[in-house]
Amino acid sequence: MHGASLSAISDLHIGYRENREFTEALRPRSDGDWLIVAGDITENYADFEWAVKHLAGRFAKVIWAPGNHELWTHPSDPVDLRGVARYERLVELCQEHGVSTPECPYPVWRGAGGPVTVAPLFLLYDYSFMAPGATTVEESLRIAYDAGVVCSDEMLLHPAPYPDRAAWCHARVELTRARLRAVPQDQRTVLVNHFPLLREHTRILRYPEFAQWCGTELTADWHREFRAAAVVYGHLHIPRVTWHDGVRFVEASVGYPREWRGRATRPGLRQILPVPDMEEGFR
16 A cells, blocks of 8 residues: 655646646545645635535645635625635635644644644745846836736735735734744744745746746745745746755646646646655656
8 A cells, every 4th residue: 555645736726627627536545645735726715615625525634825816806706805804714614624724733744754844834925026127116016017927916816904915925924934933943844835935936937027926035044944844835837846955845836727738747746745756756
């Protein structure tokens, strides 16, 4: 029998038929498998509810960190909650089905490669990954608008009651830093965030102006400070594994069908622990 593993997936975007079928087919290889879902399941509340129930019913433990799409208040969604109120309702729904969220006590993986504290994070972004040539956030945003490279968050992700998304980001960073500092110093972590923790990961973007919607410079040393055995993220729709300061970073996105159809490797779960022998190991 296959030993239990800690695996990850991100950016399921189940509003697309092919992606929903992919999600329906996800199965653990062992009764003890845990699944990390690093955000962007969908922007529709009912679809999110379906996915949470479905995955929680299959895996021994599901751990969710929100993406930007879950936080959208889309005109077509009858659930019109905004900002913090929407996030809190998603958290409540997850907790109803036993899914760990950034508001829960961090679970400890004690299987192969453990013990490690698995920490789902919700940090957002503060526009500090500025566009090339920009020296201020205002200039960076102007460059993006002039280039026609603007994240839909500007229209659909409302920060209420915070004055803007950067303020919400900074509040989340402070809250989360305090929680991570409370993890015992002898405990390694797996950090899970929808957005990259490192600016470096956005250098590969085709449109560099988009990076400002991809994270914050405030997390640049978190993988070292919080003793990460691995960092899981998504958002970029560029699945790959990189190493920084001896830490393994896994971008676990599925992405949109038009993106993954053309890849040599089909989308699948990424094994986080134990570290796979073959790093290409999508399954």
